[in-house]
Amino acid sequence: MWILALAFVAALTATSTAAATTGDMAVVGPGTHRPLYPASPEAAEKGVPVAAFRLDRTPVSEGDFLAFVKKNPQWRRDRVARLFADQNYLAHWAGPEAPGGDLRAPVTRVSWFAAKAYCAAQGKRLPTEDEWELAAAASEAAADGRADPAWTQRILDWYARPNEARPVGQGPANFWGVRDLHGLVWEWVYDFNASMVANDRDAAARFCGAAAVSAQDKNDYASFMRLAFRSSLRADYTTANLGFRCAADAKGSVR
């Protein structure tokens, strides 16, 4: 399996040196994701196998989303059903069809429903949490960079800084050729609230010190924070630093 993965990477290296255009996809995996809160003892021991899939090399940009809204006016902020997006949906835009700022910046203030609709319109889908985490575990040098303290500290540093806007695609390409998984915006995943709902009757047990009781790696603070962030969301929520990117099954693979 790993040889296969490496072959993919070799094929990608040539294209990943230049900053990717949005919508361009990289093949990620196959691999094994080790969730912070495994759903079963088996998952705790062996991790969750993730089949190879394709993932946008960058988050969706404001410009990308503008094109989507123009083509699908039911997703304009003045027409969207309140059920599908809260009142801050695209609230930073100058007008319903005018982002106003840098079109290359990642789109934010989009709900899960809107992100899902966007991906569907491209013939894609949102990545699952396992897929996203597998892709995001990679540093520039390794498929799993989490043992590298310098890399993990860099991720934590982003959490410790105020927001800054910059165009998508400027972060370094990781092992899979994917950029900006860390250090730009939070990203929606398809099953964003699964780990809270599926594995735990009492989500409150995750708060305070109790969160450490069942965690697999108590030092994986970045995962804790992503998990906490995702579990604070509802599908209609939008926030100023939450964007998304799309995924698709690997060609010819069966999921």
Added chain:
Amino acid sequence: MRSLRSTELALGLALLATACNQGGTDDAARKTPAAAPASAAAAPAPAAPADTGGSAKGDFGPPQGEPIHAVLTDPPFVPPPTNRKHPAKVIVDLEVQEVTKTISPGVDYTFWTFGGVVPGKFIRVRQGDTVEFHLKNHPSSKMPHNIDLHAVTGPGGGAASSFTAPGHESQFTFKALNQGLYIYHCATAPVGMHVANGMYGLILIEPPEGLPPVDKEFYVVQGDFYTVGKYREKGEQPFDMQKAIEENATYVLFNGSEGALVGENALKAKVGETVRMYLGNGGPNLVSSFHVIGEIFDKVYYEGGTRYQENVQTTLIPAGGSAIVDFKLEVPGTYVLVDHSLFRAFNKGALGMLKVDGEENKPVYSGKEVDSVYISDKVVNGKAIEQATAAMAKGTLTKEQQIEAGKKLYLGTCSVCHQQAGEGIPSVFPPLAKSDYLVADKKRAVEIVLNGLTGPIKVNGADFNSTMPPMSQLNDDEVANILTFVLNSWGNSGGIVSPKEVEEIRATTKRPPGAAH
């Protein structure tokens, strides 16, 4: 009183003995007190003060009157007493903000806060009040946050009900059944990091009759902070997770900044006044041995509870706990607040000041007042230091800026021994003014600051045989600025020491074992 004490002592011994005889099981210990009243009944013991009944007696019925919006205050200030005789519905609006602020002169840190301040805004309600809590999370926040108020009766203390994504708001309601002073804090995973970034504050649940009136009330909370750069390393410093896990604090601070309670920000009161401090300890890791140099707490409501102890020198404040201290001020001067785990005060910033104005009171205290406290590193509130840091970063640092910054640092670090005008103290601390020893060798001067100096030397013809510890807490730029100031002051011959020179000497000389860096 005396007989009561011996009864208690006897009881205690009996308890101990019983516990030992029965193998010291929990069961045995629990059973013993039940048998105790029989033996104690023989002595006409004065009635013990009734307990408050705790939460069982804390419900005074449904809220009365119109809902009240709670007055919230920034530290070190405290909202006025509720002065209410009935339970009310109190609405608390608190907004979480992630803000970059000064943690130490020239050092910025991104704090996560309740209300933009560390500690978070002070909340004051009355026992029996129904609190309608609105927690907002500012749209610019990166993280979701929540609040666990230790004053809440119920699982999670509000945490589960208040988990809030950026740009959103949560609401929950609780009845304040127990009186006392309580910490509140964020409890979002990883909780230690949220707390280490400043997410804590105090909520006071007043007893129904209120607390005894005092003249001044203050709000002080200790916290420990963990930065990637070392203590006072300039610039923007991120959170260091590994140091936090190792409980190796870079800073231990009152009210979230080295400058929060010193200089012009010092707490102020007058002779004759009684002050009360609402004290908390956010942690996340360290326990505070809170002490005010030169004062004795007349009362300590230990652990923020109902009872008080009297005549206390130092009180322990657990992480996630509190204390209320009252003391009357008889003598004017500067009283220094410290964590009496002293390296935190000397080397990590756990210092504050209470400045007391008024008439001298010689019968109580005759001593001369020395404003330079015996804490080695006085905190300096220096624009000059920040300007020098900024200039150094840009590569435009001038000699004048070095001198200005160095002067502030000298007064903070060096003047305690070498004195304000560099005159030293004869036969104890050598002079730096018109010093032949100093100007003879600039490199040696840098070495001494970095590495310390022990043993006999001759300065301006006089013999000294003393010890100067390595000033290992100072950074290269600080050493350079201090020495440039000293070389250009008090009749010395001038010159410049650059941060680069200090860096080179630091790299090529050996420090005594134990000296940092």
